[in-house]
Amino acid sequence: MAVALYQAKAEFFRMLGHPVRIRVLELLQAGPTPVRALLAELEVEPSSLSQQLAVLRRSGIVTATREGSTVVYALAGGDVADLLRAARRILTGLISEQHVLLAELRAAADQAPGAGREPG
Incomplete structure (x- = not known):
């Protein structure tokens, strides 16, 4: 296996290496979830959740869609x-x-x- 592949795998697991991100992924297993519902479940500051969702979104592991004024996240x-x-x-x-x-x-x-x- 090429070193680049090992690096990509390490980056993937590093991306998963935050408790809020893991909890978000577990919550999204139940289906697409609005941000406000994630906030209610996680009891974290909105800015912290936003940061963690951005990491997951950039990695391509979750998707975000807008339904009116609501942003809904889902597993990719x-x-x-x-x-x-x-x-x-x-x-x-x-x-x-x-x-x-x-x-x-x-x-x-x-x-x-x-x-x-x-x-x-």
């Missing part, structure tokens, strides 16, 4: 929803593994010599 394609579902599956697996590790650590601590004694 179904692949975005697939990507978000894949991310949820990966995170679920990672978090599950962490819970198993945490349980093992706690069990080992409980069995360690001196466990439960107050420091002297």
